[in-house]
Amino acid sequence: MTNPYGGGYPAYEPGSNPYDSPSYGTxxxxxxLSIAAFVCSLTCCAAPIGIGLGIAGIVRTREGRRSGRWAAVTGLVLGVLVVVLGIGFVVFAAVMGSRTVWEDEARVGQCIDLDFLDDPIKASCSEPHAGEVIWAGRFDADQAGAFTTVSRAAFCLALPLDPAYRSAIESGEYDVRVETDAFDEDDPDSGDAFFCYIDRGDGEKITGRIRDAGEQVGA
Incomplete structure (x- = not known):
């Protein structure tokens, strides 16, 4: 075929036309892996996997070889953050658990403080503290039945308390509280562990044991 405007058509060379490239417009x-890293980093259990997948995704998407680099980077950062927060929570829970006064481990005369959730924690009796355990044991059938019908003070006064504790309650200067491991704390069953403790009604701290007549208010 001849060119009507003169001269011949240039010879076609494969690859000379950019539109012939199979990658054009794609x-x-x-x-x-990058997407998987992002998804895994959003869950606590899979966050460590998300870290590994994020590193692999960053390698696989460098120089634009694959899309999704943002997912790999985000997955790596979130995975590290979730793991660090998870470790911090475990350490915090372990520390709080070691300080908590558990119902089946409490003992009479034990001094306590209250944490930010108003739960009893161990305290030194030689330092200012919130209160003192006055009874520890397990509910029998009669006690479990009476617990829902009387005040906490009346319930604990019905127990064979040390005279010093009984006098402290009857003075009206102390509030009486009960901690129980019952599923429903207001409706315990026979066999559930519990302990009674008292603290100052006016919020003052105590130094020394009430049972040993060494109690000082506001020290």
């Missing part, structure tokens, strides 16, 4: 495919 985008790199998304990297599956």
């Amino acid at each position: 985008r790199p495919s998304y990297d599956g």
Whole structure:
């Protein structure tokens, strides 16, 4: 075929036309590992996996070879953050658990403080503290039945308390509280562990044991 305007057509050379390129107008495919890293980093249990997948995704998406680098980077950062927060929570829970006064481990005369949840924690009797355990044991059938019908003070006064504790309650200067491991704390069953403790009604701290007549208010 001749060119009507003169001269011949230039010879076609494969690859000389950019539209012939198979990659023209296409985008790199998304990297599956990068997406998986992002998804895994959103859950506590899979966050460590998200860290590993995020590192792999960053390698696989460098220089634009695959799309999804943002997912790999985000997955790595979130995974590290979730793991660090998880470790911090475990350490915090372990520390709080070691300080908590558990119902089946409490003992009479034990001095306590209250944490930010108003739960009893161990305290030194030689330092200012919130209160003192006055009874520890397990509900029998009669005690479990009476617990829902009387005040906490009346319930604990019905127990064979040390005279010093009985006098402290009857003075009206102390509030009486009960901690129980019952599923429903207001409706315990026979066999559930519990302890009674008293603290100052006016919020003052105590130094020394009430039972030993060494109690000082506001020290």
